[in-house]
Amino acid sequence: MILELENICFERDNRKILNNINLKIDLGKFVAITGPNGSGKSTLVKIIMGIEKPDSGKIIFDGKDITNMEINERAKLGISFGFQQPVRFKGITVYDLLKIAAHRKITKKEACEALATVGLCAKEYVDREVNGSLSGGELKRIEIATVALRQTKLTIFDEPEAGIDLWSFNNLIDVFQKMSEITKGTTIIISHQERILEIADEIILMKSGKIQKIGTSEEILNEEIKNKGCCKIKNNC
Amino acid sequence: MEAKNLNQIDEQLLNEISNLENITKGAYNIRKNGKGVERQVTENVNIVTKKDVSGIDIYVKENTKFEFIHIPVIITESGLNDLVYNDFYIGKNANVIIVAGCGIHNDHHKDSEHDGIHRFYLEEGAKVKYVEKHYGEGNGDGKRILNPVTEVYLKAGSSMEMESVQIKGVSSTIRETKGILAEDTNFVVTEKIMTDGNQYAKTIFDVQLNGENSSTHVTSRSVATENSKQEFVSKIYGNEKCFAHSECDAIIKDNAIVTATPEITANNVEANLIHEAAIGKIAGEQLTKLMTLGLSEKEAEEEIINGFLR
Numbered sequence: 001m002i003l004e005l006e007n008i009c010f011e012r013d014n015r016k017i018l019n020n021i022n023l024k025i026d027l028g029k030f031v032a033i034t035g036p037n038g039s040g041k042s043t044l045v046k047i048i049m050g051i052e053k054p055d056s057g058k059i060i061f062d063g064k065d066i067t068n069m070e071i072n073e074r075a076k077l078g079i080s081f082g083f084q085q086p087v088r089f090k091g092i093t094v095y096d097l098l099k100i101a102a103h104r105k106i107t108k109k110e111a112c113e114a115l116a117t118v119g120l121c122a123k124e125y126v127d128r129e130v131n132g133s134l135s136g137g138e139l140k141r142i143e144i145a146t147v148a149l150r151q152t153k154l155t156i157f158d159e160p161e162a163g164i165d166l167w168s169f170n171n172l173i174d175v176f177q178k179m180s181e182i183t184k185g186t187t188i189i190i191s192h193q194e195r196i197l198e199i200a201d202e203i204i205l206m207k208s209g210k211i212q213k214i215g216t217s218e219e220i221l222n223e224e225i226k227n228k229g230c231c232k233i234k235n236n237c
Numbered sequence: 238m239e240a241k242n243l244n245q246i247d248e249q250l251l252n253e254i255s256n257l258e259n260i261t262k263g264a265y266n267i268r269k270n271g272k273g274v275e276r277q278v279t280e281n282v283n284i285v286t287k288k289d290v291s292g293i294d295i296y297v298k299e300n301t302k303f304e305f306i307h308i309p310v311i312i313t314e315s316g317l318n319d320l321v322y323n324d325f326y327i328g329k330n331a332n333v334i335i336v337a338g339c340g341i342h343n344d345h346h347k348d349s350e351h352d353g354i355h356r357f358y359l360e361e362g363a364k365v366k367y368v369e370k371h372y373g374e375g376n377g378d379g380k381r382i383l384n385p386v387t388e389v390y391l392k393a394g395s396s397m398e399m400e401s402v403q404i405k406g407v408s409s410t411i412r413e414t415k416g417i418l419a420e421d422t423n424f425v426v427t428e429k430i431m432t433d434g435n436q437y438a439k440t441i442f443d444v445q446l447n448g449e450n451s452s453t454h455v456t457s458r459s460v461a462t463e464n465s466k467q468e469f470v471s472k473i474y475g476n477e478k479c480f481a482h483s484e485c486d487a488i489i490k491d492n493a494i495v496t497a498t499p500e501i502t503a504n505n506v507e508a509n510l511i512h513e514a515a516i517g518k519i520a521g522e523q524l525t526k527l528m529t530l531g532l533s534e535k536e537a538e539e540e541i542i543n544g545f546l547r
Binding site for chain 1: 534
């Protein structure tokens with residue numbers, strides 16, 4: 001087992017955003033978290049990375065209690081995080097950011113290869129600043145490239161499809177799959193995309209701060225369509 | 238170089254302003270503690286000592302292409318107040334790079350001050366890249382003061398790109414930059430300032446766009462930390478069909494204070510003038526992102542500031 005959450009609670013403004021979450025995830029699994037807006041998905045993954053601290057509960061990663069660890073300590077232990085809204089930096093170039101992500105000296109050629117895998121024509125981008133001159137889709141691809149370069153045991157993506165058109169996103173799905181093949185690690189993706197849910201080993205369905213169901217894609221998708229419970233899953237309404 | 242008049246501290250100071258080896262490649266004039274100590278002229282660039290006031294006149298011949306001119310100033314004497322006038326006459330269609338700057342080493346309790354008045358006269362079609370770096374060091378409690386004045390006169394079709402950097406060790410600075418632009422000219426200014434402790438930095442830009450199709454871009458990026466104070470004043474006048482963009486971006490930390498006073502005046506209906514100003518602390522999400530890549534909060538902050546001031 002690579003990750004275990006025990007009794008995680010998180011409350012803000014008298015609202016239980018996460019209500020006693022218990023979860024175990026095995027190494028090597030490709031896990032999708034889905035569910036309606038406001039169900040607590042983003043908060044849950046932020047708590048795993050340390051961006052938010054739970055009010056109570058315990059987080060065990062690779063056998064270590066990381067509940068009180070800082071973000072960077074968790075990153076060093078082997079957790080990566082792809083943000084839903086990529087951050088902009090004035091003055092920091094794409095190459096700088098990729099160098100920081102790789103945590104070693106990488107050549108421009110290696111940086112370009114990393115960009116090429118996420119569908120960016122590397123030469124045009126590698127020396128550009130990670131600022132407002134890049135479009136949302138470009139920033140998102142760069143964000144995914146920084147995460148992919150780290151090759152950690154656990155990689156988390158918070159809605160990687162947000163800001164990318166459906167056509168381009170389908171090509172990116174290969175990136176996620178290849179990444180988990182290389183690292184032999186675990187990938188957790190918050191997503192509403194059918195393709196992602198289909199290829200997931202496991203789907204975690206969240207509602208109102210609780211895990212409603214965990215199952216294979218067949219189990220969850222079929223049942224949800226039958227119950228018309230979560231229309232977003234099929235994108236058909 | 239044959240540094241017969243320079244000691245180790247001098248060489249270190251010079252290296253902070255520009256690489257010593259680069260200095261000797263073209264024309265140069267090194268001023269130390271109020272006096273010229275080393276000089277080299279070339280076929281196209283002549284340097285002449287002024288007779289009426291302290292300083293030099295630099296003459297660049299017409300059509301001179303890609304020559305470097307270095308005029309660094311170093312001050313190692315505590316209590317010195319050095320006022321110098323340097324005038325640059327750039328001939329028609331010449332294209333040169335000028336590197337100036339001042340390094341002060343003050344180990345004592347008296348204040349050291351250097352006020353450089355630089356005037357640039359560009360003839361038709363001339364192009365200048367002007368780099369100015371200010372640096373202070375030393376263990377004394379004497380202040381290190383730099384008050385540079387830069388005046389730029391651009392004749393038709395000429396352009397100047399000015400880059401000024403003050404990253405470390407200057408106690409107090411008031412920097413004035415003035416541009417008078419004729420038709421089809423372009424004046425680009427990029428300024429980078431970092432202050433800490435009780436340092437004070439004020440910059441004043443005054444650009445007159447007098448000619449048709451003249452344009453200017455003024456960019457100031459600054460970081461103010463601890464108890465330091467910075468003021469940014471920019472006055473741009475569009476007196477003809479012209480374009481101007483000024484941008485002031487500042488990061489504040491601790492108890493620092495930054496004031497930005499942008500002023501744009503259109504005296505012509507065809508003047509297109511834009512100003513942007515933003516002051517704020519380092520965004521929390523920037524720190525978080527870099528921390529998810531394994532940097533500590535302090536390392537993340539350094540990366541962000543280094544990038545911002547690059």
